[in-house]
Amino acid sequence: MYELRAVEKKFPGVHALKSVDFKIARGEIVGLVGENGAGKSTLMKVIYGAYQPDGGQILIDGKAVRFANPRQAMEKGIGMVFQEQSLIPNLTVMENIFLGYQEQFTRLGVIDWKAMAAAARKQLAKVKLDIDPRMVTSALSFAQRQLVELAKVLTLEERVEGDLVILLDEPTSVLNKEEVALLFKLVRELTSRASFIFVSHRMDEVMDLSDRIYVMKDGQVMDVLARGQAEAPEIQRKMVGRDIDREYYREQKQVPYDADKVLLELSGVGISGRIEDISLKLHAGEVLCLVGTEGSGREAILRTIFGMVQPAEGEVRIDGAVQPRLTPGSAVARGVGYVPRERKIEGIVSGMNVYENMTLSQLGRYSSWGVLAVGREKALARDWIAKLKIKAHSEYADCGNLSGGNQQKVVLAKWRSGGSRIVLLDHPTRGLDIGAKEDVYDMIREMSADGVGVVLVADTLEEAIGLSHTIVVLKDGAIQHVFDCRPGAKPSLFDLLHHMI
Amino acid sequence: MGGILSRENIIRWAALLVLLALIALFTALNPAFLSQRNLARIAIAAAPAMMVALGVTFVIVMGSIDLSMEGAVSLAAVLFCLLFVKLGGALLPWGWLAVPVIVLFGAFYGMLTGLVHVRLKIPSFMASLAMGFVGTGAAVMITGGEIVRIGDSTFRMLLTWRILGYPLMVYVAIACIFVALFIQKHTVLGRNFYAIGGGEELAHASGVNVRAVRIAGFALAGAFYAIGAIFQVAKLGQAEAATGANFMFVSITSVVVGGVALWGGVGGVWNAVVGVLIVNVIANGMVVIGLPNFLQDGVLGVLVILAVVLATDRRAVAFVK
Numbered sequence A: 001m002y003e004l005r006a007v008e009k010k011f012p013g014v015h016a017l018k019s020v021d022f023k024i025a026r027g028e029i030v031g032l033v034g035e036n037g038a039g040k041s042t043l044m045k046v047i048y049g050a051y052q053p054d055g056g057q058i059l060i061d062g063k064a065v066r067f068a069n070p071r072q073a074m075e076k077g078i079g080m081v082f083q084e085q086s087l088i089p090n091l092t093v094m095e096n097i098f099l100g101y102q103e104q105f106t107r108l109g110v111i112d113w114k115a116m117a118a119a120a121r122k123q124l125a126k127v128k129l130d131i132d133p134r135m136v137t138s139a140l141s142f143a144q145r146q147l148v149e150l151a152k153v154l155t156l157e158e159r160v161e162g163d164l165v166i167l168l169d170e171p172t173s174v175l176n177k178e179e180v181a182l183l184f185k186l187v188r189e190l191t192s193r194a195s196f197i198f199v200s201h202r203m204d205e206v207m208d209l210s211d212r213i214y215v216m217k218d219g220q221v222m223d224v225l226a227r228g229q230a231e232a233p234e235i236q237r238k239m240v241g242r243d244i245d246r247e248y249y250r251e252q253k254q255v256p257y258d259a260d261k262v263l264l265e266l267s268g269v270g271i272s273g274r275i276e277d278i279s280l281k282l283h284a285g286e287v288l289c290l291v292g293t294e295g296s297g298r299e300a301i302l303r304t305i306f307g308m309v310q311p312a313e314g315e316v317r318i319d320g321a322v323q324p325r326l327t328p329g330s331a332v333a334r335g336v337g338y339v340p341r342e343r344k345i346e347g348i349v350s351g352m353n354v355y356e357n358m359t360l361s362q363l364g365r366y367s368s369w370g371v372l373a374v375g376r377e378k379a380l381a382r383d384w385i386a387k388l389k390i391k392a393h394s395e396y397a398d399c400g401n402l403s404g405g406n407q408q409k410v411v412l413a414k415w416r417s418g419g420s421r422i423v424l425l426d427h428p429t430r431g432l433d434i435g436a437k438e439d440v441y442d443m444i445r446e447m448s449a450d451g452v453g454v455v456l457v458a459d460t461l462e463e464a465i466g467l468s469h470t471i472v473v474l475k476d477g478a479i480q481h482v483f484d485c486r487p488g489a490k491p492s493l494f495d496l497l498h499h500m501i
Numbered sequence B: 001m002g003g004i005l006s007r008e009n010i011i012r013w014a015a016l017l018v019l020l021a022l023i024a025l026f027t028a029l030n031p032a033f034l035s036q037r038n039l040a041r042i043a044i045a046a047a048p049a050m051m052v053a054l055g056v057t058f059v060i061v062m063g064s065i066d067l068s069m070e071g072a073v074s075l076a077a078v079l080f081c082l083l084f085v086k087l088g089g090a091l092l093p094w095g096w097l098a099v100p101v102i103v104l105f106g107a108f109y110g111m112l113t114g115l116v117h118v119r120l121k122i123p124s125f126m127a128s129l130a131m132g133f134v135g136t137g138a139a140v141m142i143t144g145g146e147i148v149r150i151g152d153s154t155f156r157m158l159l160t161w162r163i164l165g166y167p168l169m170v171y172v173a174i175a176c177i178f179v180a181l182f183i184q185k186h187t188v189l190g191r192n193f194y195a196i197g198g199g200e201e202l203a204h205a206s207g208v209n210v211r212a213v214r215i216a217g218f219a220l221a222g223a224f225y226a227i228g229a230i231f232q233v234a235k236l237g238q239a240e241a242a243t244g245a246n247f248m249f250v251s252i253t254s255v256v257v258g259g260v261a262l263w264g265g266v267g268g269v270w271n272a273v274v275g276v277l278i279v280n281v282i283a284n285g286m287v288v289i290g291l292p293n294f295l296q297d298g299v300l301g302v303l304v305i306l307a308v309v310l311a312t313d314r315r316a317v318a319f320v321k
């Protein structure tokens, strides 16, 4: 029904899509996998009209079409749910849902809010989200916003004749297990009305959901597999071009931490409505994992340590010294680094190139008397581009143009190279392919060995168990349980879940 | 991609191409446009505006805006004249001292604007507009509406001493452009301007002291305004409360024509330089081809809009804001 033939896309210095053939049938769910920078997002952008291909054809029901912009693609029933969310935070949910299509509710230029709210409620029901459409979007959780985006795309159903194709670019990367399950259930139900293209770095999810899987590498489609045709390791090998280490989390490299050296201590820290009475210690070489559901206070703790929010009660000590008025500036000066979850606003500056982004938090070390040592900055960037296999044509590449996973690698390099002694990682492997995940796990182990303390909010519980020395389970802003997590004595998934819910 | 005529390259060099096209156009209409004397005239007219545009470029790159230039230039010019006269009225032995003092004063004045903006959390356009009025008001008060003159021939050498047909001022201006380029490319401050303009929250989360950088940006702008004021005094031999008039339109227009994005993070010194030259070439060209006086303002406005259309990548704007 929808088809791409020999589609090409080139960017300066990058051949992002090389003669890609792609097909999707009515009601089908197609998975798209590939390593970071393989061209998945670019392919999606071509499909929904944000990029125009440099060559090849787009066919719908056998007829060649050309989209000059996403709106034209939408009119043909193609909608996109974005990898980095794109709702406008200060508008209400219903305004976001009908953004650009308010005419249906306007009479003489005046919007009938009641009608819009009713229509929005109908859309929200499709994704089983029971919220007031008049709510301001920024008040929603990440997962809820994701569903709102899906609801927004589903408005196409009423608007266009014919079949829908809905694109999901890494929709699950920050959702927890239940949310993912909910989303998948929804997608399966919706196949009666739409086909889906689904990008994810979590192989189990892709295998679970997709009818067919496209494997991409370096801008090419390497293989197309029907459901059950291949096992995860085989697909991964096709993606990355090598075998994946079975000792995924590098447990054998986990060494005991230095129990005498406390880097960071929180005592009785509380922020009203978010966290209460949080006390914990981070030692040199320790990986301490915060585990809990969305809103359990993990993020608030990280932000407190980094000085982005001030605790109402309790105190934060770094190297034994109380920090009464911590700001990000002073936290960085005391050796704290923070890899945030929302890359787009807190991860990289688009418009600045790779080396500028990497040294942003450590300009003091790359300058004397305020004059930059640009040569050393570039050397650093080249070094890390090689070390983490960052796909960028050079250190001059604009970070805004890198693929999602490669942006994440730049952020990691920034804090790792900055010599931070206390590193806060919020979903550090979000959006990374398996190969890159391995690199990150290696990096975390290396940091431990160097005596760096790591506070981690992991992508999955398995990751948390595999990587950490200590697991702190949180629920409703309070510590439920602390697990010692030495190799050989790791808690099970069930142990953790038991305290989480 | 690839090829000299690719979209990317055309966009990067668009402003320069517009400048060259304008020069070609005016030369075709009147060959005297390209005479060395006329080029010198353009350079002299452009020099003070160039300084002001460089200053405001840094602020715009940060994602703020500074509209205080008219008041700042007037006040700095008036104070410069008064101080110069006080110090003996001649460059030697002591009159030269007025130069660094006034540049520092400009920085201080800019810092005040920055403080008002950052500390009182007033949007920069409002804070700077108000500070501009304060400057003009102060200049009126100090001079009582009179004109202050400087007759010292050594100081006026900035205008009168010509090397290869161009006055000294033009060379000093070029030196200042290089200083600005250096600040932009090779200093922590310059880097931080781009970081804040490109992502303020992110700069904050990277430990950049955003408020301090903001204030420093306004102070730096103020210092450049003061240099502009000194050039203007050298050009006219006098200062009054109206010395800074018109600098707002010329400098902001130039910066935009040159391709510095008003939302911050994009463009820089080089764009400002090309922009100032475009605006000055248009202004001068209209005189050279003998356009009647009463038409010039209107035509300048139209040409500026045309230049923006041709020289900047507004396609990207639609996506940004």
Ligand SMILES: Nc1ncnc2c1ncn2[C@@H]1O[C@H](COP(=O)(O)OP(=O)(O)OP(=O)(O)O)[C@@H](O)[C@H]1O
Binding pocket: A011, A012, A014, A016, A034, A035, A036, A037, A038, A039, A040, A041, A042, A043, A391, A392, A401, A402, A403, A404, A405, A406, A431, A433
């Ligand atoms: N606008 C752009 N300008 C220049 N290069 C780009 C642009 N967009 C993407 N690229 C490049 O194209 C390649 C493919 O990027 P794409 O975003 O499609 O990767 P991806 O498969 O989605 O990766 P990830 O899993 O990390 O999200 C990358 O090398 C990227 O740097």
Ligand SMILES: [Mg+2]
Binding pocket: A040, A041, A042, A083, A169, A403, A404, A405
């Ligand atoms: Mg992507």
